[in-house]
Amino acid sequence: MADRSALAEFLRTRRNRLRPSDVGLPDGLNRRAAGLRRQEVAQLAGISVDYYIRMEQARGAKPSRQVLSALARALMLTVDEREYMFRLAGEHPPISGGPNRTVPQSVRILLDTLGSPAYVVDATYEILAWNRCAKPFIGDLDDHPDHERNMVRWMFLQAGDHPQWSDESTRRFARSTVADLRAAYARYPGNPALARLVTELLGTAPRFADMWNSHDVEVRRGHNKSIDHPDLGLLEFECQVLHVSDTDQRIIVYCATPGTRTAAVFRALATESRPSQ
Structure with a gap:
């Protein structure tokens, strides 16, 4: 009104x-x-x-x-x-044409100064920017086309019997991600890239289809994560999600508790990532 x-x-x-x-x-x-x-x-x-x-x-x-x-x-x-x-004025706000993929320069500077793995995703979960600390976790994406940088695609194209699905925290993370993707689907109706991603996964990933058809909707928030990295060992940290104003982008930061082994690993990665003085 x-x-x-x-x-x-x-x-x-x-x-x-x-x-x-x-x-x-x-x-x-x-x-x-x-x-x-x-x-x-x-x-x-x-x-x-x-x-x-x-x-x-x-x-x-x-x-x-x-x-x-x-x-x-x-x-x-x-x-x-x-x-x-x-x-x-009693009107529904106009719908944006699609997720913003332009990462602000200030956000790129922030990524480079963080002493923890961090990367930026858009509303479709395509990784747009990352720091060097994040490479052991997401790989070196410089030579990968955009459609191969999508976190949702990575997650759900793993086989149904992949060990990741035996972990309850992973399943909870997956459900939260699908619910957040559904919220983006409503914000950007008819967006071709988002529609292609959802259509592809509905046809190729039964686990995604089950979660999508539950119609849960939520905006992603932080969660705790435990991974057994092949080179870095067992790591436990909070995966914190920071929203970038006016962009619908998120900075995902791996935050380790001070004094833990994971914090020491992240500190070592940050030291290796910085050029010598």
Whole structure:
């Protein structure tokens, strides 16, 4: 249900936070306030000044989705702000076309400075970036095409009698991953890459099909993990999931308890990964 008063107040605050130079307009002189003028917002959005003024006064007709999208661009709204504005106007937020695959530079810097294995996945669980500490766990993916970097595909194309499925924590992790993938499937309806992945696994992985058909939905959170690595031995750690704002990407970090053997292994991997001074 629309809340015109809240929408009007929101538009005023977003307009007042912008300077003309932020949107490519000259600052000019004789401005009583730093924000944009109403006519400037209307010009940027391609709507009439009178129509926009009525919106800020909580009057007039309900804005269309096209008008709301134009205002989101004109006011340089973030993804969260755009969704909030649509809901204030009584509309469902627009659906994104597909998972964002562009890893922010700041996230790449963070990966390189972490002293633990870490990597970035998108909403389809394709690994987009990783640090050198993670290579003993996910391999060296530089020479692999994108479709061979998908964690869900790796997991469910293992044979049904593979030893991994005898571990309850692995099965719990798999169920959580499928539930999270189903949530992404709803966020990006009709996305070709996501549809291909789900269709492929439904036809080739009975265990995936069983979990998918349970219709569980959840957003992935951290979990404890124990693995017997062929080169590094038994390792126990928390697999923590950090969400990257405005991207629908996650940083997955292996966090070991200080003072444990696993922490020492991770520390050694980090030391080997750093160039000598």
